[in-house]
Amino acid sequence: MKSIGGRSPAVKPDEKTQPMAPSRLTADLARPDDHDMDRILAINKLAYGEKDILATREDFAWRCDHNPAGRATIPVIRNGHGDVVGSIWLVPLRIRVKGQDSLAATGTNLVIQSEYRRTFGYLKLMRQFERTLREKDIPLHFSFVSEAIYKQLQGPIPQTAFTVPVLVKPLDFEALAHAYFAKKWQRVIGSLGRWLGSPFFSKKPFRHRNKDITVRALEQFDDNFDGFWRQARDKYPVMTVRDRDFLTWRFSPVSGRRYHILVAQMRGQMLGYAVIRCAPVRGVKTGLVLDLLVADDPLGREAGVWLMSEAEAYFRAQKMSTTAGLMAPWAAEYRILHQCGYRDLPPAIAPRQFLFAFFIHTLSQEVLRRMSIRDWFVTLADYESF
Numbered sequence: 001m002k003s004i005g006g007r008s009p010a011v012k013p014d015e016k017t018q019p020m021a022p023s024r025l026t027a028d029l030a031r032p033d034d035h036d037m038d039r040i041l042a043i044n045k046l047a048y049g050e051k052d053i054l055a056t057r058e059d060f061a062w063r064c065d066h067n068p069a070g071r072a073t074i075p076v077i078r079n080g081h082g083d084v085v086g087s088i089w090l091v092p093l094r095i096r097v098k099g100q101d102s103l104a105a106t107g108t109n110l111v112i113q114s115e116y117r118r119t120f121g122y123l124k125l126m127r128q129f130e131r132t133l134r135e136k137d138i139p140l141h142f143s144f145v146s147e148a149i150y151k152q153l154q155g156p157i158p159q160t161a162f163t164v165p166v167l168v169k170p171l172d173f174e175a176l177a178h179a180y181f182a183k184k185w186q187r188v189i190g191s192l193g194r195w196l197g198s199p200f201f202s203k204k205p206f207r208h209r210n211k212d213i214t215v216r217a218l219e220q221f222d223d224n225f226d227g228f229w230r231q232a233r234d235k236y237p238v239m240t241v242r243d244r245d246f247l248t249w250r251f252s253p254v255s256g257r258r259y260h261i262l263v264a265q266m267r268g269q270m271l272g273y274a275v276i277r278c279a280p281v282r283g284v285k286t287g288l289v290l291d292l293l294v295a296d297d298p299l300g301r302e303a304g305v306w307l308m309s310e311a312e313a314y315f316r317a318q319k320m321s322t323t324a325g326l327m328a329p330w331a332a333e334y335r336i337l338h339q340c341g342y343r344d345l346p347p348a349i350a351p352r353q354f355l356f357a358f359f360i361h362t363l364s365q366e367v368l369r370r371m372s373i374r375d376w377f378v379t380l381a382d383y384e385s386f
Contacts, residue, residue, distance in 0.1 A: 025121050027128035030074035030087060039084035040074065047111045053255035053385065054109060062254040063384070068245040069094050069103070073136070075128040077112070077121045086112035086121050088129055091384070092138070094241040096233050097371070101241065105133065105141040108384060133361050139368060142358040142376075144383055150355040159372045161357035166350055167334070167342040168324040169312070175321040176284065213271065213303050215310045218261040221247045228270040228295075235296045236331065237375035240382055242293060250381055251275055251290070257386075259290070262310055264303035271295050271303035275381070276311045278318050282351045287315030289325030291381035292333045304336035312340070326354055326380040333379075354383065 030036040037060055045055040053059045064072045070092040077086040088110040095104040107129065112121055133141060145153070145161070153161040170176050225244040233239065240246065251259040257277065264271045272294030278287055289311060294300035315323050325342065327334040347353070356378055360368050380386050 024080040025077050025085070025116065025119060025124055027075065027077050027124040029128070029132065030076045030084065036074075036076070036084050040076070040087050043084070043087065043111050043113055044109070046113070053257070056255045059255040062249075062252055063089065063091065066249055066252070067091060067093075068249055073132055075125055075132055077116070077125045077128075079116070085116045086110075086125050088125060090129060090132055090136075090138075090141070092136075094246070095140075096239050096241055097140075097368070098237050098375075099234055102140070103138055105136075105138045106382070106384070107141050107143040130361075139362045140358060140360050142356065142382075145355050145357045147353070147355065150357065153357055160359070161355065162373045164326050164354040164356050164378050165329055165334070166324055166326055166345040166354065167337045168322055168345045169340070169342045170322050171287070171312070171316055172319075172321040209306065210266075210299075210302055212266045213264055213299070213306055214266070215262055215264050215303075215306050217310075218263055221251075221261065224263070224270045225273070228273070231270075232293055232295060235293075236377035238371065239377045242291070242381070247275070247291075250384070260311075260314060262307050264294070264307050266299060266303070271300050272307060274307040274311055276314065277386070278315065278320055279386070281324070285319065285321045287311065287318065287320040287323035288380060288386055289323065289337070290386060291379050292325065292327070292336070293377075294333065294336070296332070301332060301336060304333060305340055308336065308340040326378065326383065328376060328378045330374055331377055356382075 030040065037057070041055055041057065041060060044052065048054050064074070072092065073090045074087050075090065076084045079085050089108045091106045091108060093104050093106055095102055110125070112125070150161055150163075221244045223244065225242075225247060229241070229243040233241070251261075253259065257279075260276045262274045262276065264273070272292070274289060275291040276287060276289055278285070280286065281288075289308070292304065292307065294304040294307070312323060323342075324345070325337060327337060356373075356376070358371070358373070358376070360371070362368070
């Protein structure tokens with residue numbers, strides 16, 4: 001297993017250098033004390049910036065201690081003084097795999113202090129990560145991986161990794177043109193002009209609306225989300241369990257993040273939901289579609305359209321320049337986004353690629369042996385940093 005998950009890593013395992021001596025580095029697990037937490041936060045500040053959410057104690061506590069699937073574990077490497085100089089998070093999650101609930105984990109936020117990158121620290125850290133998975137009897141983990149790891153996986157086992165499309169819909173063409181042309185016009189002016197001018201962005205999904213379907217905003221996730229999850233949990237072969245407990249934890253308002261919950265109903269029956277958020281992304285005011293899940297029937301698909309219509313109205317009221325989401329291309333929700341005018345973002349102007357992979361650590365379960373990447377439902381809810 002050679003994954004790097006979550007945020008853009010502060011170290012890459014494929015650096016074109018020979019490793020230096022181990023420098024007395026040792027690997028173990030972070031201890032539940034302020035010293036280790038402060039060291040991890042300090043490294044995150046160097047990697048991501050002083051104001052990044054991963055550099056806050058509030059986010060650390062949310063990620064580590066409040067998860068309904070269990071407390072996170074942090075494999076670390078230490079220098080000769082016992083100080084943490086690198087870490088990676090192992091966050092437990094409950095997933096639904098072909099009709100069965102199972103324990104899994106996501107590997108995320110690998111960082112190594114700069115002076116220890118040309119050592120054996122990376123190998124020691126990943127061995128500790130693998131050892132922790134075995135000790136906790138976690139049969140599978142998934143990550144958003146580096147480009148180097150993604151290319152390795154595309155060779156022998158391409159069925160375990162794929163690029164998740166970023167779908168966007170421009171809302172303010174003038175603001176977008178200013179943001180992109182001022183920075184990268186030599187590279188993208190031709191493709192961006194044709195892409196932004198596409199008539200599909202203003203496409204109307206339906207001529208007539210089912211007036212029995214209503215969309216409303218909620219302050220919090222209520223009991224109806226558990227009932228809806230029981231209805232929708234086998235819509236796709238593999239999904240992170242999206243019950244009330246998970247959604248409440250995943251979309252907690254920590255470190256300045258504020259989420260907007262939309263629910264579609266008809267005569268008291270929940271047909272689907274969307275979780276959205278406004279945030280700057282590379283200097284562009286962006287309305288993020290973090291999660292979208294609807295019932296597996298025609299009413300659910302229509303409800304998805306009206307959820308996205310309400311989301312767009314909210315983003316326009318907040319003066320966002322564009323709206324964007326992440327969605328597995330084989331999902332019905334991907335087609336809903338397309339129906340509402342979203343289009344795949346061209347790689348030339350994408351702020352980053354979302355390279356998703358899963359790793360199986362035991363073949364003792366039959367359902368794991370038969371798993372492929374097209375089984376997965378993936379959205380930004382599975383990428384914990386937004």
